[in-house]
Amino acid sequence: MTLAELKQHFITELQTIYNKEETESIFFIYLEDKLNLKFDLSHEIEFTSEISSDLKQLIAGQPIQHITGKAFFYNDFFFVNENTLIPRPETEELIELIRNDYFQSQDLSIIDLGTGSGCIPISLAKLFPKAKISALDISEKALKIATLNAKKLNVDIEFFQKDLLEDILINKTFDVIISNPPYIRNLEKEDMHQNVLNFEPHLALFVENDDALIFYERVIEFAKNHLKPSGTIYCEINQYLGEETKVLFKKRYKNVTIYKDISGNDRMIKATNS
Known part of the structure; x- marks a missing residue:
């Protein structure tokens, strides 16, 4: 044919x-x-x-990216499978936000909390080749994919297998803490396509309805010991919980800003005391 x-x-x-x-x-x-x-x-x-x-x-309903074994994100192809989220275009906007804020910087220290395929820290490593970049995830299988992606794209990332819901102590502090954590409430499942519900890891997607901001609370807790005084937190957020997320960050940070994505939805939050 x-x-x-x-x-x-x-x-x-x-x-x-x-x-x-x-x-x-x-x-x-x-x-x-x-x-x-x-x-x-x-x-x-x-x-x-x-x-x-x-x-x-x-x-x-199998996602096309699982059939091809790769997904395009921020100018590169990344290996993906059923153990990692498929990178979304909205997350590229999170990368762009950091790039615009730190375009004149060189010796940055960055950590990504809940890295999945590693698309965020790897893309940042290519933007900031002199930066020292770390990433963590609870899933050993996801970290194997992230490690493969780092090797394929020739960047040096230090990976840790850690659970963000537990106390984490790493003997480092960072200029940038970034996270795209689970933030979709279970009540929102009915609005999602079946290829997401049936084939992407729920561990990386969903939170309980009555504790929807738990991972942002843990990001803030991690930052207490690991964010430099002049450092910045960047997170992707649930579009329906922008104000609630902002209130949470305002309890600890002077400057908190929500940014909309290309579709006009609340999608990113930035928090700093500097």
Whole structure:
């Protein structure tokens, strides 16, 4: 079949779970990242058993990034699997916020709390090549992927397996503490796509309805011993809990600012005493 016919086949098979725009995006990602092909209407391709199997997984809701084994984030491809969150474009905006604040800085010390695939500290390491960067995560399997990504992209990150909900003592202080922690309340699950609910790690996504800010409390607790006096905290936040999150940070920090993402939702918070 031609690639044009394969594209139409994808649209037909996936139309019950994705709209046409989403399906076309999935098809082009599959074409380039899995088949290593550029789209040419008349290019002939064999409809192999592997393509058939991949399409069945997509119909079942498997994210395209799990089928290709990689996700594009901030100019690079990162290995991902079922043990890591798929990096989101909104998180790139968090990287940009730090880049804009520290573009003249050199010898920074940075730590990422809850690193997953490592996309945040690795992207920062490439932006700030002289920085000393650390990252932690509770999941050993996620840290294996993060370590692979750091090696592939040739950056030096010090990884720790730690639980943010427990007391953490690392013999270092940092200019920047950054975190994209679990922040989606269980009550918000019904609004989420099944490919997220069924295939991405709930440990990295969800919090209890009555304790939705628990990880931000732990970030603040960690910062008591590990943030330099002139340092800054940056976090991605739940768009529905922006003001509540700001009130929490204002209890300890003089300057707290919420930033909206490209869609106009409360998405990032920055806190500092300097």
